[in-house]
Amino acid sequence: MAVLAVEGLHKSYGATPVLRGVSFAIERGECYGLLGPNGAGKTTTLRLCLGLSQPDAGTLQLCGLPVPAMARQARTRVGVVPQMDNLDPDFTVEENLRVYGRYFGLQDRVVRARIPQLLDFAGLTGRAGARIQELSGGMKRRLTLARSLVNDPEVIFMDEPTTGLDPQARHLIWERMKTLLAEGRTILLTTHFMEEAERLCSRLAIMDTGRVIAEGSPRQLVAQHIEPQVVEVYGDGVENWTRANALQLADRVELAGETAFCYANDPAPLLATLEAEPALRYLHRHANLEDVFLKLTGRDLRE
């Protein structure tokens, strides 16, 4: 049975529709990604799933319980890593965990017994007494992750968990997410990082303007929506070269700024013409999730 089942979700803020019929279902032990440009409706979807906001239409089931009707009960089995850190700045690391445990009705001694394990998981052993201001951005994120585990949740909602982190900190969070998945927990992840989604998600939904416009495993999405090979070409004269060669030889070409993205099933003829163009530089690679994302949601800026 699905850990989270979302069916036909609609939500408007005032006259602005934010969600226009979102449906998906997440199985136990899965890492399910929600991808989409800013304003696609990812965070609103998370809020509705947690029962923090009422949908205008549609149904939600979280851990087998109807949301928002029984959202409070459902949240006892859920952990949340929010987009913005909201640790308690007046408290130490240990107090943050202990006080958060109380919100779940957990006795102090129960949480105290779990704290060494949580700190170890977050790589914060020995920091129990540290004040929040003394922690780096990466440490705060890890503490937020540890805090989300204080109630031993079945499902963890992670809203852009690695935004703003350096690569080391990001890799550590990814490692921990894999550990959580290996323990049988379920993760709902929203992210802007295609690499993150490609590494972690078993399945994902690409959202745009309040709808799910594609769903599947990262591999399926690449196979379904895009040609397998990409040649990125840039340099002086790229436009002329594109007109003269790429439009005929590639299956699809996107010109973005100074770069031509040429998508092809067989890139050999394209690469051959590039041999004769010393002014042009190029990168030949496999198509990835980012290509799918940009194809489906466009290259225009979203603000």
Added chain:
Amino acid sequence: MISGRYAPPSLSRRFMPVWRRNLLVWRKLAVPSILGNFADPLIYMLGLGYGLGALVPDVSGVPYITFLAAGTVCFSTMNSATFEALYSGFSRMQVQRTWEAIMNAPLTLDDVALAELIWAATKSFLSGLAILIVIWVLGLSTSLLSLWILAVVPLIGLTFAALALIVTALARSYDFFMYYFTLVVTPMAMLCGVFFPSTQLPAPLQTFAQLLPLSHATALVRPLMMGEIPAAPATHVLVLLAYALTGFYAAVILFRRRFLE
């Protein structure tokens, strides 16, 4: 049944962990906080009471400082509840996103609002209590009836905490609170018998003052302080309760509009 935004606030003991959170923060800053509770109103009461008191004759049949003592208890309780629910409440709600973190746990907006109400009332009780202790120690009140003030102060705290939460629910920044102080708190301090009897005011203002909650607070506390049973105590209690309950209901509706929609 009314549901959604206008549903009556759901009151439950779930607010307790949030209240305990605030208590833990307060304990870390307890020394300056208690000092502020004592020192600030004490300076006002003694400075005005003795300084100004030397210049004015007895007020309502007692020395000015005795008159002022009751006003100070009410004013100080009101201020303390107001500041906590406005500035500290706004910090927790907006700046630190503490509410958001709490509502991701199995607590609801109503639980958080109730915790804010009771916490602000708790803090204002400490303020009121601090002044009362000074008043007793200085012998400004010697009647056993003044012990009843310990029951009135929490009601005053709840009333002004509830009213301030309405303002917090509407605020976009700390600057917004200035309107509330200028338009509500300060006029009330002048109209409601804190520094001088409201009978000094022109008749229309006296009538208007009777509508304000602080008038009912001073009407209860002052006689008790002087060892008298207040006239029509039930009316004053009911008016304060009405302000507290409708104020809190309004605040919860506004918080729901702000957070849930």
